Amino acid sequence: MYTGNFIDQVQICCKSGAGGSGSLHFRREKFVSKGGFDGGDGGNGGSIFLQGNCKIWTLLHFKYNRHFKAENGLPGKGNRMKGASGQDLVLQVPIGTIVKDKKENLIFEITQERQKKMLLEGGRGGLGNWHFRNALNKTKKYSQPGCPGKEEWIFLELKILSDVGIVGFPNAGKSTLLSVLTEAKPKIADYAFTTLVPQLGIVQYKYKQSFIMADIPGIIDGASKGRGIGDRFLRHIERNAVLVFLIPANSRDIVKEYDILLKEISAYNPNMMNKKHLLVISKSDLLDYQSLKEKIPIDLHTIFISSHHKKGLEELKEALWKRIKTPSGQK
Incomplete structure (x- = not known):
């Protein structure tokens, strides 16, 4: 799924390199009519890896190029020379990327900068005929072929990693809050669903410390069942350490809105109820x-x-920092 340049789900086809075949070469020297086996091994095929990159925050670069293939290994040569191995292919992905197979079974996750995991292993190179020499038959023509590479369709899904996630109804002031606390420039307007994709920003704190805040698109009653923008972006809340429930002061019923937000998050993933959270009332200048x-x-x-x-922004940053640094399991 994507809107504009933000893509958080994509399907790609990956193929690792095939191994090179072993050589059938026989030693040739002057005055030696039937030299012994001296065929070298084939090189291994290149593997495909995924690596976390904090400078990438979307899967956009997989939108137009969805086929990736690592190099094949080269065949072995005479004089027991091994063929060159195929070059590995390393695909850069955002931190927070989940990798699934075509049946949507989890393969692994990328959660750290420069974390590198193998997606598909390259084919093994075949053995040259030198490995099959024996005293009875010195002219048998046999060597191993290389193993083929693996080809699979892979699903990539992004769950944004941030310290704080801002959760609230549409037009609650989430984008405005993000813009004043960070240098992010989200779209701000006086109508619902202004924000259609998650927005990230870095909040500067005391002593040159900082934390990452994410503005999650508006949640409404029934979002966990697909209403409104639906549960499309609810998964981005799963990896936030702290949740800020943002409700405007001019809301008709603040308690009811808060209960609806809790209900939708619980319906999507009950484990998220254990996260540290904070109720923040925005637009408090409108009422006494x-x-x-x-x-x-x-x-x-x-x-x-x-x-x-x-x-109230300094008080908010202080409270958020305290909760970010509080060990998991404590609120």
Whole structure:
């Protein structure tokens, strides 16, 4: 699935290189009519690897080129010379990429910068006839062929890795908050579903420390069942360490919106309920503090902010940093 340049699912065809065949060469020297076996082994075929790259945040580069093939190994030569091995092919993918086979079974995940895992192993080179020499027959013509490469259709799926994920209804002020806390420039407008793809930004904290924040497209009631944008982007929340439930102060029922967000996340993946989270009330400059407090009878740490007036942002960063650094299992 993709919108514009953001692609988070793609199917590609990969083929590792075939191994080179072993040589059938016989030694040839002056005054030697029937020299012995001296055929070398074939080279191994190139393998295909995936490697994490933090400079890539989408699978866009697989949109127009979906076929990838590693080099074949070269055949062996006389004088027991081994053929050259085929060059490996290393495909760069975003951190957070999940790799599945055609039956959608998980193969592995790439979760770290420069993490490198083999996708398809190259074919082994065949043995030359030198390995099959014997005293009874010095002219038998036999060597091993190289093993063929493997060819498979592979599914790549991206789950964005970030420290903080902003979750909320459409037009809750998520993009505005991201823009004032980071240097990200998301599209901002006064209508629902302005954000159609996840947006990332780096929040600068004290002492030159920082953390990554993601603006997840708006969730509505029934999103886990495909309503609205549906569950298309809910998976991007799975790898956030901390969830910010952002609800505007002028909401008709803050508690109800909060309960709906919790319900949709729980319906998609109950394990996400164990994540550290924080309730943040945006646009708090629209109502007085006391009336806001009366609208939130929730036993949960709540922070009131105004992105437009840049109020409460330092308190928010402090609370987020504390939760990011809190060991897993604690809230």
